[in-house]
Amino acid sequence: MMMTTRREVMALISGALATTTLGGRAFAEGAPKKGGTLRISAPANPSSLDPATGGAGSDHAFLFTMYDTLTEWEFDTLKPKPGLAESWKFTDPTTLVLNIRAGVTFHDGTPFDAEAVKFNLERNRSDAKSNIKADLLSVAAVEVTGPQQVTLKLKTPDTALPGILSDRAGMMVSPTALKAAEGGVVTRKPVGAGAYSFVSWADGEKIMVKRNEKYWKPERPLPDGIEISIIPELTTGARSVTAGQNDLIYQLPPRQKVIIERASSVKVVHGPTLYVFQIFLNWAKPPFDNIKVRQALNFAIDRESFVKAALAGLAEPAYMNLPRAHWAYDAEVAKLYPYDPDKARKLLAEAGFKEGTPIEFGGYPDQDSVQRQEILIEQLRKAGINARFVNAPVAEASAAFFGPEKKGAGLLSAWTGRPDPSLTYSLMFTKDAYYNGGRAPVPAELEAAIKESRASEDIDTRRKAFSTVQRLVMENAFVAPLAFQFELVAMNKKVQGYRPNLLGKPKYDDVWLGS
Amino acid sequence: MARRSPVKVVGSRLVQALPVILLATFMVFALLKLVPGDIAVTLAGDNATDARITEIRKIYGLDRPFLVQYGAWLGNVAQGDLSQSLLTGEKVADSIGRAFPNTLLIVVIALALALVTGIPMGVMAAIKPSGWIDKLISMLASLGVAVPGFWLAMILVAEFSLKLNWLPATGAKSFSASPVDAIRHALLPGVAIAAYGMAEVARQLRGALLEVLSSQYVRTLHAKGLSMSRILWQHGLKNVGVNLLTIISLLVNRMLAATVVIEAVFAIPGLGSLIVRGAIQRDFPIVQGVVFTMVVVVIAVNLITDLLCAAVDPRIEQ
Numbered sequence: 096m097m098m099t100t101r102r103e104v105m106a107l108i109s110g111a112l113a114t115t116t117l118g119g120r121a122f123a124e125g126a127p128k129k130g131g132t133l134r135i136s137a138p139a140n141p142s143s144l145d146p147a148t149g150g151a152g153s154d155h156a157f158l159f160t161m162y163d164t165l166t167e168w169e170f171d172t173l174k175p176k177p178g179l180a181e182s183w184k185f186t187d188p189t190t191l192v193l194n195i196r197a198g199v200t201f202h203d204g205t206p207f208d209a210e211a212v213k214f215n216l217e218r219n220r221s222d223a224k225s226n227i228k229a230d231l232l233s234v235a236a237v238e239v240t241g242p243q244q245v246t247l248k249l250k251t252p253d254t255a256l257p258g259i260l261s262d263r264a265g266m267m268v269s270p271t272a273l274k275a276a277e278g279g280v281v282t283r284k285p286v287g288a289g290a291y292s293f294v295s296w297a298d299g300e301k302i303m304v305k306r307n308e309k310y311w312k313p314e315r316p317l318p319d320g321i322e323i324s325i326i327p328e329l330t331t332g333a334r335s336v337t338a339g340q341n342d343l344i345y346q347l348p349p350r351q352k353v354i355i356e357r358a359s360s361v362k363v364v365h366g367p368t369l370y371v372f373q374i375f376l377n378w379a380k381p382p383f384d385n386i387k388v389r390q391a392l393n394f395a396i397d398r399e400s401f402v403k404a405a406l407a408g409l410a411e412p413a414y415m416n417l418p419r420a421h422w423a424y425d426a427e428v429a430k431l432y433p434y435d436p437d438k439a440r441k442l443l444a445e446a447g448f449k450e451g452t453p454i455e456f457g458g459y460p461d462q463d464s465v466q467r468q469e470i471l472i473e474q475l476r477k478a479g480i481n482a483r484f485v486n487a488p489v490a491e492a493s494a495a496f497f498g499p500e501k502k503g504a505g506l507l508s509a510w511t512g513r514p515d516p517s518l519t520y521s522l523m524f525t526k527d528a529y530y531n532g533g534r535a536p537v538p539a540e541l542e543a544a545i546k547e548s549r550a551s552e553d554i555d556t557r558r559k560a561f562s563t564v565q566r567l568v569m570e571n572a573f574v575a576p577l578a579f580q581f582e583l584v585a586m587n588k589k590v591q592g593y594r595p596n597l598l599g600k601p602k603y604d605d606v607w608l609g610s
Numbered sequence: 611m612a613r614r615s616p617v618k619v620v621g622s623r624l625v626q627a628l629p630v631i632l633l634a635t636f637m638v639f640a641l642l643k644l645v646p647g648d649i650a651v652t653l654a655g656d657n658a659t660d661a662r663i664t665e666i667r668k669i670y671g672l673d674r675p676f677l678v679q680y681g682a683w684l685g686n687v688a689q690g691d692l693s694q695s696l697l698t699g700e701k702v703a704d705s706i707g708r709a710f711p712n713t714l715l716i717v718v719i720a721l722a723l724a725l726v727t728g729i730p731m732g733v734m735a736a737i738k739p740s741g742w743i744d745k746l747i748s749m750l751a752s753l754g755v756a757v758p759g760f761w762l763a764m765i766l767v768a769e770f771s772l773k774l775n776w777l778p779a780t781g782a783k784s785f786s787a788s789p790v791d792a793i794r795h796a797l798l799p800g801v802a803i804a805a806y807g808m809a810e811v812a813r814q815l816r817g818a819l820l821e822v823l824s825s826q827y828v829r830t831l832h833a834k835g836l837s838m839s840r841i842l843w844q845h846g847l848k849n850v851g852v853n854l855l856t857i858i859s860l861l862v863n864r865m866l867a868a869t870v871v872i873e874a875v876f877a878i879p880g881l882g883s884l885i886v887r888g889a890i891q892r893d894f895p896i897v898q899g900v901v902f903t904m905v906v907v908v909i910a911v912n913l914i915t916d917l918l919c920a921a922v923d924p925r926i927e928q
Contacts, residue, residue, distance in 0.1 A: 140887060142652065142697050150655030223669065226655030226662070282699045297708055298700045299887050300879035324781060326877040327887070331780055335877065338771050338779035358772075488890060491647035498651065499660075529658050 131608035133318045136332035136344040140299045144285040146266035147225040152511040155600040162266035162287035170596040175257040188252035195243040199311045201269035202292035209239040214270040230264040252550040258515030290316040317607035343586040349407035355585045365581040368599025369512025374575040379533025387446035389572035393432040395439040395478030413576035423561040439478035450479035457506040460486040512598045541567040627909045649892040692899040702899035712782040713880035719800030728811025736819035754809025763802035763875040780877040818850040851922040859915035
């Protein structure tokens with residue numbers, strides 16, 4: 096399918112190194128065994144257990160247990176690999192052939208075949224309630240070309256699709272269940288073909304799943320079931336693990352590491368993710384309509400210190416929207432904005448921006464967000480930028496910045512990972528994208544390069560296209576990336592085989608419970 | 611004036627309760643609509659476009675005029691249907707049915723603890739005002755009022771859950787399934803809320819008792835040669851019964867409010883967590899449902915208190 100290049104090997108090694116420095120202990124001790132219930136503390140109630148109608152990035156941690164996807168990804172690099180689709184091939188740039196695994200059934204006994212794939216993809220791309228229509232925008236038609244083969248006819252070349260099919264759009268739901276469900280959605284009665292089948296969901300409280308005895312992967316899954324308690328207060332969630340009421344908690348803030356490591360019964364793993372703290376900018380209005388002011392902002396940020404001060408060193412400084420471990424990372428782009436407050440001042444002067452003029456940013460009021468803001472205010476002050484933060488809860492602040500109100504010049508928030516980098520770029524840096532707060536145009540060559548990145552299947556060609564995309568985004572300074580957060584997972588010592596992944600959304604594929 | 615029958619009293623109170631329920635739910639609904647933030651954005655998902663958000667508003671009826679939306683909700687409630695969560699589709703009545711017992715158990719435990727500790731403290735303080743016991747109890751009471759519940763909660767967890775491992779640090783268990791386990795889970799949160807209640811009961815009871823004990827008829831009782839303990843338990847406490855009932859009803863309402871924070875500390879899926887989640891996500895059917903429940907509970911508590919007060923003290927006009 097794809098050759099592994101030297102750079103990927105390097106990325107793999109650095110990724111592996113990062114995970115093993117502390118995470119080494121997480122790897123299996125003794126022979127994996129069946130049995131036991133894995134008890135997890137999750138930070139948020141899912142928005143829906145129907146992959147097509149849900150909305151939150153935090154849903155995946157639940158969805159992945161019950162739904163298998165057409166493609167999967169390598170944990171360390173996110174390169175797509177076979178899942179329910181055994182193999183795939185672009186027979187020409189606008190034709191994608193998926194060969195479907197035989198002998199798989201959904202939890203309700205419905206056979207998983209080409210018809211089921213077609214049913215799901217058609218629903219995902221055209222049902223009124225589907226939230227993922229945009230993911231499959233390039234698909235013109237889905238055809239069953241064999242009992243175990245589906246062919247996607249595309250409007251435009253789109254090599255991001257194999258990656259996209261590893262996410263919501265590729266999660267296969269039982270057509271029988273969908274047809275029988277009220278309103279055609281399985282929000283509360285999910286039926287997939289994943290490692291675990293659904294048992295119950297009490298909103299804001301608990302989700303339970305049990306082992307799918309007919310799962311297609313041999314010897315998987317190992318635990319009898321998973322019990323996920325929803326505990327929004329992360330400190331409380333961490334306490335539930337140290338007290339032995341839960342086995343594992345994910346998405347811990349870095350400051351928790353020191354505290355939780357004091358408990359002798361608990362081990363900690365971490366690894367890089369695509370989750371990046373960044374300042375979204377509105378380049379449709381002053382002061383960030385001036386490229387020099389945007390560049391100045393990027394020069395004014397000392398990312399190394401930010402990582403140390405705000406994230407306890409458990410992060411990677413971000414100079415673009417992809418971390419070092421990612422297959423499309425470009426080391427040259429990462430050199431564009433070294434910390435240089437003098438240069439920032441100079442650029443501001445050239446832009447005719449009066450030093451000390453307050454710039455209003457949106458932000459969130461929780462403890463960690465405020466700490467990040469304080470550090471930034473201080474860093475920016477040294478470059479003559481007077482940053483002010485107006486805080487509101489996440490939903491409110493985001494709606495005010497990205498919605499019609501267009502409040503603030505920037506928003507200190509974060510971008511969660513996408514399975515294919517082209518999504519990240521098209522969702523933020525095209526003219527009418529929701530996450531382009533000002534809906535302002537971008538250079539034509541950037542839009543073209545984003546398209547280009549989806550035109551070829553060859554990974555080197557794609558990588559080149561992404562280099563152009565990243566260079567244009569950063570040269571134009573349409574965003575101020577700060578740091579890639581590490582996934583921080585704390586677990587009971589009996590939990591074995593858990594591996595962090597680059598997407599930062601936990602998957603429990605090889606997890607088992609020792610004694 | 612002739613006394614009205616309790617049935618009539620209850621009936622007229624229920625009629626009076628209606629406008630309160632209407633006003634409270636309407637105000638909360640209005641507040642939710644007024645504050646920025648939009649559930650349509652959440653519903654539309656991570657990759658939303660403006661067009662998709664508009665579409666979502668239409669699908670969920672969020673584009674209808676404000677009063678129409680409130681009216682639709684009210685119409686459903688009138689038919690006994692609290693409607694369902696916009697986000698997850700769970701019936702609000704189910705969510706509340708599951709959450710309410712958890713909250714109720716905490717409040718009951720907290721109230722019981724507050725009374726069991728607060729009443730003896732109040733009585734002891736009143737027996738010898740300005741004595742060292744009184745001073746000590748006053749100090750404890752001040753401390754109880756001043757210490758924030760969430761802080762006390764975390765200290766309790768650190769000591770009794772993490773260090774000694776006696777009680778669970780988080781979560782709740784169903785009382786009907788296993789009462790002992792349910793109480794074990796609710797004990798620490800109950801204690802955390804009870805501290806304030808204990809202080810309040812002790813202080814108020816001391817004040818009320820002092821007033822009774824300094825009255826003329828108590829002096830007569832003393833003169834008759836009655837022992838202090840008989841005066842206190844037979845005459846004193848009977849006379850502060852109304853005060854005590856009033857304190858209890860106020861406490862119940864206040865403790866219900868306190869559970870919002872305490873439930874977050876202990877990750878208890880109760881009414882407090884439910885309304886917080888609903889409010890943050892702008893999932894208004896949930897918020898409306900919980901507010902409705904809370905208002906009904908508060909009105910019921912007040913009504914019961916009034917009836918009990920009248921029973922304890924016939925002088926109270928109903």
